[in-house]
Amino acid sequence: MSSPTPRRLLHFVTRRLGLRHYLENPGDGRRQPQIPAQLLLWGLLVGQILRQFSFHALEALVRSQAKRNKAFESSGWIGLAIDGTGAGWRTRQGCALCRPKRNAQEQILGHQHYFVMASVVGTGLSLPLDVEPYGPGDSEYAAGQRLLRRVIGGVGKRFAQYLVVDGEFSTAPFLHTAGDLGLRVVARLKDNLRELFTAAQKRFSSSPPTIVFQQGQDRVEIWDAEDFDPWNTLRWETVRVFRYRQHKPDGKVVEASWFTDFPSSRVGPRALFLMAKSRWEIENQGFNEAKTRHGLEHICHHHANSMLITWLLACLALTIERLYRLRYLHRGTHRCRSGAELVLALWVNLFRPCSADTS
Numbered sequence: 286m287s288s289p290t291p292r293r294l295l296h297f298v299t300r301r302l303g304l305r306h307y308l309e310n311p312g313d314g315r316r317q318p319q320i321p322a323q324l325l326l327w328g329l330l331v332g333q334i335l336r337q338f339s340f341h342a343l344e345a346l347v348r349s350q351a352k353r354n355k356a357f358e359s360s361g362w363i364g365l366a367i368d369g370t371g372a373g374w375r376t377r378q379g380c381a382l383c384r385p386k387r388n389a390q391e392q393i394l395g396h397q398h399y400f401v402m403a404s405v406v407g408t409g410l411s412l413p414l415d416v417e418p419y420g421p422g423d424s425e426y427a428a429g430q431r432l433l434r435r436v437i438g439g440v441g442k443r444f445a446q447y448l449v450v451d452g453e454f455s456t457a458p459f460l461h462t463a464g465d466l467g468l469r470v471v472a473r474l475k476d477n478l479r480e481l482f483t484a485a486q487k488r489f490s491s492s493p494p495t496i497v498f499q500q501g502q503d504r505v506e507i508w509d510a511e512d513f514d515p516w517n518t519l520r521w522e523t524v525r526v527f528r529y530r531q532h533k534p535d536g537k538v539v540e541a542s543w544f545t546d547f548p549s550s551r552v553g554p555r556a557l558f559l560m561a562k563s564r565w566e567i568e569n570q571g572f573n574e575a576k577t578r579h580g581l582e583h584i585c586h587h588h589a590n591s592m593l594i595t596w597l598l599a600c601l602a603l604t605i606e607r608l609y610r611l612r613y614l615h616r617g618t619h620r621c622r623s624g625a626e627l628v629l630a631l632w633v634n635l636f637r638p639c640s641a642d643t644s
């Protein structure tokens with residue numbers, strides 16, 4: 286396997302991932318462009334991958350390439366995770382997405398920008414798919430519904446089998462939207478759904494676990510029952526609740542409750558546990574990675590469109606980087622390069638004199 290260079294990366298992106306058309310005609314809304322859009326886009330993408338800080342191409346890429354090339358072959362279930370985050374704190378209001386943050390005396394402390402992200406999870410390859418911002422007067426779960434409709438419109442109804450979300454998305458309209466789009470939901474159960482939460486606590490505290498198994502070094506106990514009553518706005522017939530208690534070797538215990546509309550005839554408690562755990566991928570490999578290594582919180586230009594494009598480019602760069610590093614460069618039996626190793630190899634080769642590339 287030849288060493289990664291920016292030119293070989295471009296070859297991979299245009300030929301293997303089929304993004305040549307998008308890179309040649311990315312669209313350009315600027316009034317007085319001085320740098321051609323193609324060069325600017327590739328420069329921004331390489332910059333993102335080198336960590337210097339509506340994308341239909343992204344969805345099409347993930348759908349057609351990842352599935353066709355069996356990028357997800359190690360897993361039986363493909364999940365989507367949706368979650369929100371904030372980025373780009375500003376003390377002064379300056380764009381349509383600024384949401385004021387106030388203290389207890391109602392004084393404005395500053396302005397934050399928020400968006401929800403959708404990511405493919407549960408497959409061993411986390412791929413951020415798309416983002417949807419929400420400004421003042423809008424909400425996280427409304428933005429989540431818009432995002433979900435757009436993502437499923439792009440990748441198709443059969444792409445993923447489940448959607449995993451945190452407790453703040455546990456509203457009937459959001460859950461119904463997911464159901465209409467053909468997705469089962471695995472959602473965190475917190476005390477914002479007090480009645481269901483209390484009923485499950487009461488039931489599970491007086492019964493032994495449904496199943497106990499070993500997950501790596503950890504011992505996991507799961508309580509699972511599917512005959513809880515839905516709250517009055519939720520149109521599900523019953524609600525299945527499961528609680529896990531994960532005992533770490535150092536004595537630490539992690540416990541959480543979740544609910545789902547997967548029937549037990551289709552998905553067992555052990556698979557549900559893994560689906561619930563896959564939500565962490567959007568935190569760790571989505572937001573944390575994008576913030577610490579790709580400058581997601583940095584605002585280049587304080588304007589709503591500019592920020593949205595920066596967030597989307599960060600997602601596209603993360604997706605290309607992972608497909609290139611973890612699948613394409615990993616063909617064969619050698620171990621995967623780490624993200625840092627790929628960045629170093631690209632940097633080193635960036636400054637090598639160009640030779641004829643016949644790859």
Ligand SMILES: [Zn+2]
Pocket residue numbers: 375378379380381382383384396398587
């Ligand atoms: Zn702003």
